[in-house]
Amino acid sequence: MITQKVFLQIFKKASLCRNFEKIAFEQIQKKNIKFPTYLSAGQEFISATVSEMVKTLKIKPLIFGQHRAHSTYLSFGGNINKLIDELLGKKTGCAYGMGGSASIHGKEINMYGHDGHMGTQGPIGVGACFVSRHPTIVFLGDASAEEDYVLGALGWASTKKLPILFVVEDNNLSILTEKKVRRNWEMDAVAKSFNMLGYNIPDDPKVIYKYKKNLFKKPMLLNIRTNRLFWHAGAGQDSDKTFDRYKSLLKKFGEEGKKIDKYYFNKLNGLWKKRLEKQ
Amino acid sequence: MEKTLRETIKELIRKHLKTKKGQVFGQCLTAVGWVGGTLPELYEKDGMVELSMADVAGGGIAVGAALMNSRPIYVIRYQGFNWYNAPMILNYACKSKEIWKRPCPVFIRSIGMEGGIGPVAGSSHHSLYYRMPGIKIVSPMTPGEYKEIYKKFMSEKEVYYVSEHRGAYGNSEEFKNDIDDKKELIIIAISITRFEAEKAKRNLEKKGYKIGIKHVLWLKPFKISPKEVSAIKKSKAGCLILDDDYVDGVANSIGNKLNIKTKKPMYTLGLKDKSAGFSKSTDNLPPQSQDIEKKIINILGEK
Numbered sequence: 001m002i003t004q005k006v007f008l009q010i011f012k013k014a015s016l017c018r019n020f021e022k023i024a025f026e027q028i029q030k031k032n033i034k035f036p037t038y039l040s041a042g043q044e045f046i047s048a049t050v051s052e053m054v055k056t057l058k059i060k061p062l063i064f065g066q067h068r069a070h071s072t073y074l075s076f077g078g079n080i081n082k083l084i085d086e087l088l089g090k091k092t093g094c095a096y097g098m099g100g101s102a103s104i105h106g107k108e109i110n111m112y113g114h115d116g117h118m119g120t121q122g123p124i125g126v127g128a129c130f131v132s133r134h135p136t137i138v139f140l141g142d143a144s145a146e147e148d149y150v151l152g153a154l155g156w157a158s159t160k161k162l163p164i165l166f167v168v169e170d171n172n173l174s175i176l177t178e179k180k181v182r183r184n185w186e187m188d189a190v191a192k193s194f195n196m197l198g199y200n201i202p203d204d205p206k207v208i209y210k211y212k213k214n215l216f217k218k219p220m221l222l223n224i225r226t227n228r229l230f231w232h233a234g235a236g237q238d239s240d241k242t243f244d245r246y247k248s249l250l251k252k253f254g255e256e257g258k259k260i261d262k263y264y265f266n267k268l269n270g271l272w273k274k275r276l277e278k279q
Numbered sequence: 280m281e282k283t284l285r286e287t288i289k290e291l292i293r294k295h296l297k298t299k300k301g302q303v304f305g306q307c308l309t310a311v312g313w314v315g316g317t318l319p320e321l322y323e324k325d326g327m328v329e330l331s332m333a334d335v336a337g338g339g340i341a342v343g344a345a346l347m348n349s350r351p352i353y354v355i356r357y358q359g360f361n362w363y364n365a366p367m368i369l370n371y372a373c374k375s376k377e378i379w380k381r382p383c384p385v386f387i388r389s390i391g392m393e394g395g396i397g398p399v400a401g402s403s404h405h406s407l408y409y410r411m412p413g414i415k416i417v418s419p420m421t422p423g424e425y426k427e428i429y430k431k432f433m434s435e436k437e438v439y440y441v442s443e444h445r446g447a448y449g450n451s452e453e454f455k456n457d458i459d460d461k462k463e464l465i466i467i468a469i470s471i472t473r474f475e476a477e478k479a480k481r482n483l484e485k486k487g488y489k490i491g492i493k494h495v496l497w498l499k500p501f502k503i504s505p506k507e508v509s510a511i512k513k514s515k516a517g518c519l520i521l522d523d524d525y526v527d528g529v530a531n532s533i534g535n536k537l538n539i540k541t542k543k544p545m546y547t548l549g550l551k552d553k554s555a556g557f558s559k560s561t562d563n564l565p566p567q568s569q570d571i572e573k574k575i576i577n578i579l580g581e582k
Binding site for chain 2: 120152
């Protein structure tokens with residue numbers, strides 16, 4: 001069961017991620033960010049909740065992110081200035097100005113960079129987990145999860161009974177191609193067929209949090225249904241009818257929520273301004 | 280009696296597992312044969328890790344192990360399988376140090392063979408890796424060379440592609456270069472072609488030709504001494520580069536580099552530009568001594 005204190009903490013992390021992406025969106029429009037950028041707004045409650053789950057367990061896992069990983073990086077405590085610098089293409093960025101938006105990493109948070117080939121974080125994360133036996137989280141999209149080598153990696157992780165969690169951030173889209181066009185199966189069923197724990201759940205923090213009890217005890221896959229608010233890459237919106245969990249929880253948290261939202265917006269705005277001045 | 284290359288590799292791997300607490304990853308490692316007798320009879324508890332038959336994922340798992348600095352040895356039983364095994368090695372392990380300052384040292388034992396094994400499994404495919412940054416490529420054919428490159432790998436933080444050949448496993452001899460300023464032509468031999476090149480050189484010398492030979496261990500970076508450059512410059516007809524891969528790869532690239540350096544012509548011989556069939560008449564084998572001799576006589580003229 002999630003406590004109100006933890007729930008609030010998750011909301012704060014989500015607010016940090018959302019406001020970061022909101023400002024990044026503006027910076028893309030202003031052309032201060034000059035390369036493909038994969039905004040994670042709409043999906044932030046996944047990493048915000050999972051990072052709180054491991055924090056309460058006092059575990060610092062190995063993290064293998066995907067290309068859409070700003071929220072992953074921020075939720076697990078990645079350095080905000082370094083992420084801004086990376087998006088501005090600076091050598092002081094979290095991937096030394098080489099990684100851009102898609103290949104961010106953070107040594108201080110055990111986060112390993114993504115190479116841009118969708119789903120490679122699956123086998124690579126499994127290999128790292130096998131050797132280190134350290135709790136490991138692999139984030140995938142619903143499209144990258146379809147890569148054949150991801151399926152091979154899931155099977156092997158299960159065979160070796162690794163302390164690993166696969167999180168599929170299922171926004172139903174591969175760029176704009178819907179899941180139903182691509183396949184007639186779900187990742188939780190695939191996981192179960194590999195003798196892993198597999199669940200298909202919404203990105204509601206209260207629901208995700210329930211799975212804390214199973215974390216790293218045996219290989220587990222959480223297929224978490226979510227929504228991508230912005231374009232696959234860049235600053236734009238595919239639809240204004242997309243459900244926005246952040247907005248809905250912001251309302252639920254009332255005045256306290258608004259205060260948190262404003263706090264992060266101002267804080268991040270200040271940080272962005274400072275980094276832009278140093279250009 | 281001197282140890283064979285097979286025994287040397289086996290001994291190095293035993294030490295890698297037992298003393299250095301490393302790992303060996305691959306498919307069907309512990310099956311009958313133990314990869315041509317090059318693996319000690321050890322199992323997962325000792326670090327000999329059987330992967331599933333998912334080749335692409337297997338390459339990625341080895342890369343993940345390397346990221347943890349466990350110095351894995353990854354065995355690819357046939358070099359042709361690299362078409363599936365290579366992606367994460369090339370696109371992640373080879374780039375990791377440059378992009379994220381995280382070294383990802385992995386030792387890839389990639390094994391060539393040919394003769395009746397068809398279009399996929401056969402020959403060497405080091406050219407597949409050659410064009411990519413962040414990798415070192417070697418092709419040891421002798422016990423001494425193998426010891427040297429393993430030692431170097433363990434002292435560095437690089438990705439090593441080790442282009443082996445089953446035809447060399449029984450070898451216990453070391454090769455010697457023979458280069459001076461009086462050679463008419465110099466053979467630059469890679470991988471298993473080195474054995475046939477030696478034969479061809481001996482036969483041609485009996486006929487009065489002055490043939491030099493350079494045995495290539497390091498394909499990338501390619502190493503050549505000033506003395507060797509001078510010998511090529513003073514030769515009558517430049518070099519003949521031999522490879523167990525298709526020539527439109529390592530062989531032609533080395534040829535191009537040497538041509539620029541020496542202004543001498545560079546000829547290449549490798550696999551023919553066709554798929555290998557299983558039958559003898561349709562196979563695609565590396566150049567044999569008679570092919571090499573014929574080519575050289577063609578270049579230098581009859582004596």
